[in-house]
Amino acid sequence: MxxxxxxxxxxxxxxxTEEVWEDVRRQYVASYGRSFLPDTQDRMMGMSTGEWSAHLADEVGVPRTAAEVAADVLGQMAERYKSDLxxxxxxxxxxxxxxxxxxxxxxxxxxxxxxxxxxxxxxxxxxxxxxxxxxxxxxxxxxxxxxxxxxxxxxxxxxxxxxxxxxxxxxxxxxxxxxxxxxxxxxxxxxxxxxxxxxxxxxxxxxxxxxxxxxxxx
The missing domain is CATH 3.40.50.1000 (HAD superfamily/HAD-like)
Structure with missing residues (x-):
């Protein structure tokens, strides 16, 4: 073999990009007056888009649907990647x-x-x-x-x-x-x-x- x-x-x-992901998602969550749970960062590492966006919406409490959370965050990440990879x-x-x-x-x-x-x-x-x-x-x-x-x-x-x-x-x-x-x-x-x-x-x-x-x- x-x-x-x-x-x-x-x-x-x-x-x-883990620090970039953390920064973007923390700022996004904070913009809605919410904050990460103690285990949020560890749990989201490796999660699919549908999984981490649902976590932020359903458990962290961002007042957006999971689909809306995903679109918002992915848009911000893509813009960063175009100019600063x-x-x-x-x-x-x-x-x-x-x-x-x-x-x-x-x-x-x-x-x-x-x-x-x-x-x-x-x-x-x-x-x-x-x-x-x-x-x-x-x-x-x-x-x-x-x-x-x-x-x-x-x-x-x-x-x-x-x-x-x-x-x-x-x-x-x-x-x-x-x-x-x-x-x-x-x-x-x-x-x-x-x-x-x-x-x-x-x-x-x-x-x-x-x-x-x-x-x-x-």
């Missing part, structure tokens, strides 16, 4: 380097509009054979749905895929789908110990990942 495909997460792996150093080069040896997919909790904008701004449109948002599968991370769907669309078994993830829910999702998991822990939002334990390889920087390390996972 050998690794045939590599499936990247987006936020926290290619772009460093926080690429993680070495991420674009790593995508291209791994793409020379492996088939590439992308499994993101971001909405489709944001995935497409990020790839366009980063010059990575076409680098991935398959890109999927968790809004395009039944359940968001930590459920395995998005990774299983990407592997299926790539035409490969999950067991011959490697996933690159940073968050607790992302790591859990990839592990539950049966992929070999590579963790790139986020410095500000480190994954939980149980989630990190599912990783076969833990690296400090995405820029350091080599095709040889990926191939050695199986």
């Amino acid at each position: 050998t690794i045939e495909a590599v499936i990247f997460d987006l936020d926290g792996v290619i772009i460093d 926080p690429l993680i150093p070495g991420a674009v080069e790593t995508v291209r380097r791994l793409g020379e040896r492996f088939t590439l997919g992308l499994a993101s909790s971001s909405a489709r509009v944001l995935i497409d904008q990020v790839l366009a701004t980063a010059g990575l449109t076409g680098a991935f054979q398959v890109t999927l948002s968790t809004e395009e599968v039944p359940r968001g991370k930590p459920a395995p749905d998005v990774y299983l769907a990407v592997a299926d669309k790539l035409g490969v078994a999950p067991a011959v895929c490697a996933a690159i993830e940073d968050s607790s829910n992302g790591l859990r999702s990839a592990a539950a789908a049966g992929l070999a998991v590579i963790a790139v822990p986020h410095g500000v939002y480190p994954p939980a110990e149980d989630a990190l334990a599912a990783a076969s390889l833990v690296i400090d920087r995405i820029a350091d990942l080599t095709p040889e390390e990926v191939a050695a996972l199986r």
Whole structure:
């Protein structure tokens, strides 16, 4: 058995946006006189658009429907990405380097509009054979749905895929789908110990990942 495909997460792996997401959503919630619950930020990491917008509407109490919350926040995020994309150093080069040896997919909790904008701004449109948002599968991370769907669309078994993830829910999702998991822990939002334990390889920087390390996972 050998690794045939590599499936990247987006936020926290290619772009460093957790702080941007937190800033935009906190300001949005505050504009309605509300504030995050103690566990809101941790819970939303890895959630699909429908899941986090429902959380902000139904549990945090923003007086808008979940659909309206999603449209508002996604619009603000897309505008930021057009002019100020926080690429993680070495991420674009790593995508291209791994793409020379492996088939590439992308499994993101971001909405489709944001995935497409990020790839366009980063010059990575076409680098991935398959890109999927968790809004395009039944359940968001930590459920395995998005990774299983990407592997299926790539035409490969999950067991011959490697996933690159940073968050607790992302790591859990990839592990539950049966992929070999590579963790790139986020410095500000480190994954939980149980989630990190599912990783076969833990690296400090995405820029350091080599095709040889990926191939050695199986």
